[in-house]
Amino acid sequence: MSVSVGTPQPAFDPVASAQSSRRSIARRLWARGNGRAGLIIVVVMVLLGLVSLIGVQPHGPNDQDVYHALKGPSGTHLFGTDSYGRDVFSRVQHGIVLSLEISVIAVAICTVIGTLAGVAAGYLGGVVSAVLMGSADLLFAVPSILLALAIVTALGPGTLDSALAIGIGYAPIFARVVRGPVLSVREADYVKAGAVLGFSRRRVLFRHILPAVSGVLAVQITLALGWAILTEASLSFLGLGPPPPASSLGLMVSEGTNFARTAWWNLAFPAAAIVALIIGFNLLGDALRDVFDPTSGRD
């Protein structure tokens, strides 16, 4: 245990609570209805996408057969074909991979930036905090779509650029969420005592502060994944995602609207994939929050 100075335990020690529950997190997640549903959805969708990387897919996602365009679902084309005669099922699989790839990179970016900023603001306070939190306010006040639009237009469409655009928009939330617990930990007696005893800042940071925010972070990362998938889909719906022929799910929905009447499968299946991914991660995030913070338990 990190509390080695013999100070009395605070009423709710986030460090202790996070560590003691770590072993049973998976079990407690599974025990909750939303956790179980979220896990199942996410695992199924991820697998559906990943198996295409090892070749488990009915057709190549970009294989055209223009003379068999816009055919409905059938044995050979489970989700039908699009206007170029490409297999919608394979394209959805590929779209899931693309979506996950961008979202994971985006969340990695905003986690690192946001957490660093949040810890710095909370731990150092003063001018640093004012500047960082002011910047966060600023990012909030610009419509996130505009920010993404500008970044993508400036850098050119591509996986990394989309990820960057999405990540930057979400970083302020991480900063705010992390700053709170850091503030309270900083004020906790055992950390103050550590400072008195001459522990290095780094030690305080890694031994006390980061473990304290790990629970909050886990929840936030899961929810951010759902959000990143949503934003990625919105961007590619606006034509700002990875360029075709990449089968971005949002772009497929956008193209599908043109065939809504004659070929509904072009709209319905990609849309369903987006919704399933977002709902899966949202359910998981909610369940994680319940697990990590019993005081918020509302069920």
Place this chain on the structure above:
Amino acid sequence: MSALESSLPQAPAPPPAQTRGARRRGRGLARWTTVTLLRGVGTLIGVAIVIFIVLRLLPGNQITASLGVSAGLLTPAQHRALNHFYGIGQPLPTQFWHWADGILHGNLGLSTQSGRTVTSLIGTALPVTLELAILSMIIGLILGIASGVAAAAAPGRFGDWSGQTFALFGLGIPNFVIGAALVAILSNVFHYFPSSKSYAGLFSDPWLNFQQLIFPALTLGIGVGAAVMRTTRGAMLDVSRLAFVRSARGKGLARRVVIGRHVLRNALIPITTMSGIQFGYLLGGTVIVEQIFVLPGLGRLLITSVQEHDYAVAQGATLVFAAGFVLVNILTDVIYMLIDPRVRT
């Protein structure tokens, strides 16, 4: 971006409660007002600088944005004249100063593409977006509070279950999917497409205006409703555990009275905070919905102007969005103070 809700930033800190006499209170309010205004203005200045720089990072310039590859047909003399007209090649600080100086004199500049003043373009676009946002908010609040109260009144029962399902899907379905599906269903199944008529103002043709705005507002309202529902339900369950509610129930007050007078009223604080946050995101969401339903609002103006490198318009529109955001945050704080007697100054 309604899913943002699930990880909402903390509510803005309420002003510190003052307890020692009216004069202190007065000073507290004055100080709060000053700080809030300063922060708002600071944010707007920051946004202005950011958008100014970001726009100039985009590839191409106003000439290629306006003419496309035909820009190659221009003679050097034409290029020089256009560079001068657009201010291309001027140092950035000079350009920024020109713009900022104009704003201070109430002049947002001129659209280089359409030749109209930015003020007049925003003047016609803003009411559309505002009306859309307000209508969406009303729909969202009605949906959210009603389903949230119903869910909290009987946890675990059917009302709760259906409310939670609504929230789950409301947050899980992106608004462009709802919008695209709505357009597809309305036009294909019902052959109904009110937006194929030209946009009608609220006062020139209220009924057509309502027809044109109700579906986009529904698209946005569902997401807001889902977020508000979850907050309402959570807050009501929290409040109903408190002692005074239990005692009210113990006194034998009717369920409806307890819920209405005591529980809901106290749950209003988190609901207000959430609504404020949602309204901010709603402004962003209008960008996509206006594209889908072809509403001539601020979002559509913003997107087209960015693509056309119409800097003055894009900058003006962004500033208005940011100002809306700041304003809503301040309003949220004010309403917060009005509702909660404890933070009333």
Place this chain on the structure above:
Amino acid sequence: MGRRKLCGRIGIAAAVAGASMALAACGGSSSSSSGSASGGGGATGASSGKTVVVADTSSVQKLNPIVMTNFLDFQAIGMIYQQLVTLNQSLQVAPQLATSWHLGDGGKTVTFALRHGVTFDDGSPFTSADVKATMQYIVKPSTGAAAASYLASVKSVSTPSKYTAVFHLSHPDSSLLYGLTSQNMSILPAAAIKANTLATKPDGTGPYEYASYSPNNSFTVKRNPHYWGPAPKISGIEFKTIADEQSIASAMQAGTVQLGLLTQPQVAQQLSSPITVDKALNLNYRALMIQSKGPLANTDARLAIQCAIDRRAVLQAAVLGGGKVVGPVPQGPFATNPNAGTCATQNLAQAKSYLAKAGDPHGFSFTVLTSQELDGTSTAQATTIQNQLSKVGIKMSIDNVAGSQYIQQWLKGKFQAALAENGANPSPYIMYGRYFGAGASLAVPAGYASPTLKSLLARADQSNSQATQSTLYRQFTNYLVNNAVWVWLFNAYDYYATSSSLQGFAPLPSGQLTGLATATVS
């Protein structure tokens, strides 16, 4: 013009996209209404009539006809303005505001006799002073009109009388008349030029006058009561933006739209009676532009590409076959026969023999620049061509970039090959003088220079005989095709869906909607 295609294809992204890809030349044409000498006052006896709604995925962007580039602008603003001359159904030059013209001084002067009794919407009479002021306005650098290139040969304009305008040229220039048919050469009132009101208040001589404009939403014109020609029967026209073509189709079925402008064959095909669909070949052509550098500097290597491409399959993939395979000059009196020349149809054996001749029997690699944002069919074209080339061992990688990026690279010639949607014109000189002529402004993106091409173009343009022009232009296009300077692919159809209440409307090959001025609505 790429804009509308793209709007159609990728729905929202389209409406968002900014720059137009095709050159302004594409809109180069105008109203016709058989505008021959018999003008006459038409204002009398006009039935009150009804209004029609025209729907498009794009929206009107600029009100000044001289600088507009968007295809819908040409169609909508084209209801208000007219030019000295126009293109008829067979894409030949016909009178409009000029009733006749003749060449003098060995082709170095062109004298226009102007129509009498024409007024602008502001009530002022149309005279030679307006012609002169308009031409001066177009070439003034600060106007920034790409259309100034049409007047490159014009030294000055003189006005010997109120109804005579004389263009003085530096050399005979047969393409000038075709240039003057462009909507970008619309005749403006001298007063409006002076007052600088062109960008906000259209004021022309056409059958309709400006009524209202809501940016990104709708543009409305009303009947011009003082129109010099036959009075239009439709009293007003609204150009309405609807986000995607599917919704346009639905709005037509709902009866709220009378004329739907479509580019997607699958949407057009699903429309059934009482809605009728006309199609007309779009003036834009698609081509694989090639920079003659590196492996592609070798004519045999380029010919190998040309032979390996199956243009019909490209057409099928791009627009479900809704269009025609074309040569360098798609339409008009000088049109190229698309079935002539080296490898007019796919020939893999010949492709391989060209590869062997080029010294690359196993093929080579190159990259093609595309922008799906500008042309919604470019990905389909690129992937189909990629597939076909791979059969003879040529590896083509696709570099798909954002619209603004594409334009930058295209203008600087920073590509090996590029899929382009360029504007066509009945005059081959207008189409290709800018790419392959002497002092061509687009020589860099053209990527190929040859004295033969320069001389053929110059001689054809300076000739006064249509027969001589035909021969020289044929030699010119044969050279282009047989050396695979670029690979010309196809022209797509535009679809005009009309409701049963709109009668007598016929689309023009120029894409103009002036047929509405003679149509009726019930």
